[in-house]
Amino acid sequence: MRAGSNLENVLRSGAFAVTGELGPPKSGDMEVVRKKARILKGHVDAVNITDCQTAIVRMSSLTAGLIALSEGVEPIMQMTCRDRNRIGMQADILGASALGIKNLLCLTGDHQKFGNHPQAKGVFDMDSIQLLQMVKGMRDDKRFQCGEEIKTGEPRLFLGCAANPFADPFEFRPVRLAKKADAGADFVQTQIIYNIEKFEKFMEMVRDLGVHERCFILAGVTPPKSLGMARYMKKFVPGLDVTDDVIQRLQDAKDQKEEGIDICVDIIRRVREIPGVAGIHVMAIEWEEAVPEIVKRAGLSERPAMQGGEPVLASASSIKEAVEKARKDGRIELEGELEKVKAEAHASRDLLAKEKQKVASEISGLKKQIEEARSMVSRKEAEIGRLTKELQKAKETVVEAGRRGSPVGETTQPALQVRSEGVTSGASCALSHREQQVLSSLNKGLVALKEVLGLSDAQFEAVRRFLEAEFMLQFSTSVRQTMEAPPEGGHLAEEIEPAAEVSAVVPAPEAETVEVEEKPQRPKEVVNLVAQGSVALHSKDYGKAVKAFKKALEIAPDDKKAQEGLEEARNALAKEKEAADKAVKPKEVQGLPPCPDEIDSEEWKRKWVIRFTAMGNVALMKGDYEAAKKEFQKALELDPACEKARAGLHRSENGQDIFVPDVMAEGAVPAPAEEDKEVEEKTQGPAVEKPDREKPAPALEAEEAPAEEVSRSESKVEISAPSGEGVIELDVAPLPKDEPPLEERARGIPEEIYKEPCSGVIQSVTIGDGDKAITVGGESALPFYAFEGEIPNLPRTAFEVLDSAPGEWPECLLRHYADVINDSAAWARKCVNEFGAQAICLSLDSTDPNGANVSSADAAQVARKVIEAVDVPIILWGCGNAEKDTETLREVTSLVENRNICIGPLTDANYRTLGATAMAFQYPVVAATPIDVNLAKQLNILLENLGVHLDHILMDPSIGAVGYGLEYTYSVMERIRLAALTQQDEKLSPPIICNLGREVWKAKETRLPTDAELGDQEKRGVLMEAITASTLLLAGGELAVMRHPKAINLTNVLVEGML
């Protein structure tokens, strides 16, 4: 044994050792180390405590090692040569050894360049091999590096080193390890192994050198926490060989962490098979939690019992235990003291009661004497009266005698006067003198009593005061009533009477005495009752006092004394109650305060159960689970069947907050469990708000999803599918609304930061008649920027209907109209009735002189039919030949003059004639220009000059489908819109119409059949059309002319979802 460390014991016993790694924190927070140590405890034989790994300043290895040791985890202190010279290192080694560190891993250390202090001066006084030599010399030769002897207490350390089998030159690596073994390494931990083949080769060479026989080899492993980490290690950590296989496994894994652990376990299993491997070193960098799992899965969770670790520091749990114990002991002691004091108080109270009784009997004796004295006094008064009379008589006699001429009387008179005065005054104060005598003798008796009974001053004072009061009272009210025995102290005497309170009430009876004497007209009964009340008051029987005063007031409602007394008694009662309430806390261990007389004990108990439960709930609300737990436990002690308390206890133990019901009155009790459940559901409510909106999949997703998912929708439109291809679901579920609104989400941010309101307004143009008319435009904000301004009208879609059977429509589009293609009116009706068209755009394609060249008159007839067939707004779209269009559209207008149709396209070639027509009928017109802001503006100006108002113009800037110049269209439209809104360019303010269906459905992508690469043709076409439409609406389009019903639905849903 070199050091007798646990690791050494395990390794020498031949067991397969497991070591872990603990990175100290970048702070002085001891808890971090303790926590990590506790995670690793019992799962590893020892733990490396890194020494400022990657040259980043952290808590020192020695300190963190000691903390780990205190938690029962054996540390392997790491020591690098980077930061200390031989003086500092040897000093730390001595200190570590003194404090119970038994393993030392000797490293050169990462270069300071990699750390957070790259400007530091690297010390590198020696390298790791020389460090091993030095420590070995200290341990085995008991000499410092300089050769000086270590006289006592040489460091006993089990020495380790590191080896990197994957660094270059590979052939030298085993040699270098052999050097380390020679220098004194008892064990070695390798760099993280992923490339097992290479490690096997390394081990073979190591075995050839016989190193495995001199030195225990622990294979280093690390669970890759994520693909990112593995890639990082592969790329950036020098000397770390992460294999492609590992990367691949992580890439394919569903749960990368799980896979990381599995990879690590697989590596452990494999390296364990390699001869010479004595253990593993698991480095779960900032992922200590993974270690127990890895060890378990690798079948290594049975760790030998720890030997040799004697912590110098106390562990957190042992400190806690000690504190708890001291606290408990203290409490027991205090409780004992309290009991003792209470017993004493009880004893003295009993004594006091006895004394009171004794004194009371004495008083009654004294009363008799007083009575006698009184009667004597009255007798004397009578005598005095008689004497006065005699004196008077004598005077008269004298006067008479004087009158007769004798001067003698003159001298006697004054003398007699003086005397008589003396007698009267003597008579009036003889009573109080007598009283005082009685009192003083009473006092003397009491003092004697005090000495005999050994009463304290306070007790004595209380007795004395009491008697005094009693005496005065009895005396002043003629002592008629039989004095009631002094109230049994009972529960009220629980508290020792504060002397101050007693003395405070003393003056009252004195004043009362005077008053009673002055107001003899008060009914005797009242006086007696008041006196009773006062006595009860003084003996602190407030309940009785209240009763007495009340009775007195019944007889004499105006009696001031009784009123005052009642008030005082009530106040005192309230105070007492308050004191009792307050007393609950300190008395919590002793059970309940005594039950008042007027309540039976069961009732009292129930009240307290409610009270404790309520207090527990209050604590729960505050989040003080410990306190809550105590309260609930107390409630349960009183009533183990209390459901509410039990539920509360459960919550407090699980750290659940209580939900506060609307009313939480005192005594109102915690919500029962069922109620809670409901409440929980309620609180979860906001998360699943508007389930009806969220349930259906969002539009585009639905489109991409297989049809069966969408087909759940209820109002399904049946479409006759002529071919055997999959039926497309036309309906689109609405989008969830943007909730909560922006104002709410942006609360706290000043509006001007996110709002950039526009100063211009787009014209609003109305097409159609009656309630089916649609208005587009009118907004004062950029498309869909509803938070910046008004968007009174939604962008709209129109179904395109042709005036003749379409020649080039792909089948997947055509089949939706297959039954009506030869009848434009029916077609339009189908669009309205079946697909819910908001508007119809009738394309008069057949009039094209380069195509079918149908005559204007015939075309006009078709148009008339269509217009008459439906009541939604109609847009008549010519063939694009200016001349022919003029002719045709004029023809139509003559047929349908009373309908507000929209006609177009008007170009610079025919705007005059058509503009004039439109103006005559007040038709809105489509002003078409070839993708150019200036041309668009110019045409608007020309039309305006002609007399067409801007609110009768829809601009067609010419558009391209996605993939066919959409971005060009987009930027032109955007510029038009910005000019109108932000530069108030009125000439560009008309709304924009986008005839996009024709553009999309002539694109090659919509025409190529379904195949594996491009997918379903119809879906493709629909998406192209919907995306083109939504993009153009985002650029500023207000009216989109489209073809496929599904694409139109998608677009409408998007618009409604966004506005």
Next chain:
Amino acid sequence: MIIAERKPMKELLEMVSNVRRLLVVGCRGCVAVCSAGGDKEVSILSAALRLGVKKAGGEIEIDQDTLVRQCDPEYIDPLNDRASKYDAVLSMACGVGVNFVADRCPDVNVLPALNTTFYGANLSSGEWKEMCAGCGACVLHLTGGLCPVARCAKSLSNGPCGGSQGGKCEINPDVDCVWQKIYDRLSGMDRKEELRQIMPIRDWTTSGHGGPRRRIREDLLP
């Protein structure tokens, strides 16, 4: 050879900001060879300083001279007599020269124009590399003539650390791992067994950690 490089102009201009009359003195020793402080560099620097000071709105008179060496008394001592004409002397020698002037010329306010960087060799025109640390305890016979003290980032004595990869040092892919080179060289000479020997812990007193170094040869003393 001692390798040096001129300090940044900004630093030099600050250094001479209060100087009205300046003498720029070069050295025809090492710094001339490594193109840091010879005749040519003295001219360039003088011109640059004149321009720089003028541009900053200052005034300066600059004279220039280049000594044979600035590390021998006979070339330096005359500076004492010339010093009264100048507010400062800007030495374009290595740190040795600056120190020597300061030591021997009490009246001369000597300023350094160069940062002295290392003992190195000229790999090719414009490239120099550190080869020696002047540690005073040469081990080159053990390492195939390649110095681990000067050329290993951690000055390791016993072979490459775990950061050696593909012949390069982990601190910078432009830096060769000298231990890889040593290993290759000794392997080529069939001497790699020597690397099994543990090189004992070093005595750094000779490398300056024992205080400023000095060498005396009795036989040459005057």
